[in-house]
Amino acid sequence: MLTELFAEPILRPAEFLRAPGGRRLRKPLSGARIAVFERVNNVNLPSAYKLFLTHVGDGGIGPGYGLRELSIWRTVEVPESPVNVSLSEGECRALRVVDLGGTDSTALLLNGSHAGRLIDLNAGMSPQLRPEQDFLAWYLAWLTEAAGQLEFSAPRAEKELVSALLDTSSGEVRAQAVLELGAVLDIADVTVELIERTALHDPSSRVRYRAIELLGELEPLSTKVFLAALQDPKRSVSRRALVHLLRLAGDTAAWGEGLDLVRSVSDSVSVQLADELERLRTKGAIIPKEVR
Numbered sequence: 001m002l003t004e005l006f007a008e009p010i011l012r013p014a015e016f017l018r019a020p021g022g023r024r025l026r027k028p029l030s031g032a033r034i035a036v037f038e039r040v041n042n043v044n045l046p047s048a049y050k051l052f053l054t055h056v057g058d059g060g061i062g063p064g065y066g067l068r069e070l071s072i073w074r075t076v077e078v079p080e081s082p083v084n085v086s087l088s089e090g091e092c093r094a095l096r097v098v099d100l101g102g103t104d105s106t107a108l109l110l111n112g113s114h115a116g117r118l119i120d121l122n123a124g125m126s127p128q129l130r131p132e133q134d135f136l137a138w139y140l141a142w143l144t145e146a147a148g149q150l151e152f153s154a155p156r157a158e159k160e161l162v163s164a165l166l167d168t169s170s171g172e173v174r175a176q177a178v179l180e181l182g183a184v185l186d187i188a189d190v191t192v193e194l195i196e197r198t199a200l201h202d203p204s205s206r207v208r209y210r211a212i213e214l215l216g217e218l219e220p221l222s223t224k225v226f227l228a229a230l231q232d233p234k235r236s237v238s239r240r241a242l243v244h245l246l247r248l249a250g251d252t253a254a255w256g257e258g259l260d261l262v263r264s265v266s267d268s269v270s271v272q273l274a275d276e277l278e279r280l281r282t283k284g285a286i287i288p289k290e291v292r
Contacts, residue, residue: 025057026069032291037070040077040285043093046116048134049108063142064100074292076250078284083107085119085127094119097135108135158184162191171204178210182217192218196225205234212237216244223254230261238266239273246277251286 034050037043045053059069071077082093085107092114094107104122109115118130118138132138156164161184164177178198181187187195192215199211199222212229215222226249229241245258262274 025060025067027058028055029053029058029070030291033287034070036077036285036287036291040079041082042079043082043095043110045095046108046110046135048116048136049097052135052139062098062139063106063146064098064104066098068097068099072247073250073284073287074248075252075287076246076281076284077287078246078280082110083121085109085121087112087114087127087129089113094121096121106130156180158188158191162194165194165198171202171207174198174202174204174207175210178207178214182214187218192222196222199225200228200232205232205237208232208234208237209240212240212244216240216247221248223249223252227254227258227261230258231265235267235270238262239270242270242274242277246281250281250284255281 031050031054034045034053038045053070057067059067061067071080082095085092085094089112092112093110095110096105096107097118098106100106100120100122102123104120106118106120109117109119114129116134118132118135120128120130122128130138132141158181161177161181164173165181167173167177178195181191181195195211195214195218199208199215202208202211208229212226215225223245226241226245230238230245232238232241242258242262245255249255259274259278263271266274
């Protein structure tokens with residue numbers, strides 16, 4: 001159930017409007033943050049991939065829907081199961097680094113004779129080992145191949161997007177405005193407040209969902225909005241708010257408050273989700289503030 005929840009589609013235009021899968025790379029990670037991920041998940045990441053994470057970026061523009069960030073968690077690292085890949089030498093563990101659509105992906109091999117190399121996992125086909133010897137070579141090869149195709153039009157100005165978000169006649173226009181706001185750097189505080197109101201009060205559940213998603217990417221954390229959204233009548237919105245609450249505030253009193261709220265007023269499936277998240281949280285590890 002959690003896998004399906006985290007895989008809920010966040011519609012993005014083909015030109016990769018926002019990260020991950022956006023125009024830009026996310027900020028690099030510290031070595032200490034990567035070490036927390038490795039310890040909790042009992043893996044050793046290949047050196048070339050760690051070099052990319054610490055010196056280039058943690059997910060963002062790349063093949064398919066873009067590079068996945070190493071971990072979606074911000075305050076509590078929750079253990080995740082690597083992918084098991086069957087190769088001629090036997091079973092190997094791999095970490096998905098790119099979503100290609102549907103169940104297709106590209107993964108990074110973590111052990112075996114091909115550790116450090118990339119492998120394409122496509123439904124109904126045998127795993128295809130990429131020719132590049134490590135993550136850096138693979139990403140450089142993609143950049144070289146895609147160089148002539150990375151032509152993006154400038155995003156609409158924030159003022160124009162705010163006007164579209166205030167359009168009361170079209171939910172589709174508002175939903176697209178929220179999506180594009182994710183590509184704006186340094187969103188004004190007054191715009192963030194508008195996005196928060198949208199997440200709670202827009203008549204369209206699609207717009208509310210996208211607003212919750214965007215707030216999950218912004219700083220500072222909109223804890224109060226996530227708590228209020230737990231009572232959204234649309235399950236997809238309330239459950240997404242719960243996930244973001246754990247992602248971003250799993251080590252705070254807000255998570256406990258949200259957990260109690262879901263257990264007291266939600267349907268059985270949402271309660272089951274909340275309990276599963278709490279179970280994973282207790283198996284995880286607090287991420288020190290200095291390495292978040």
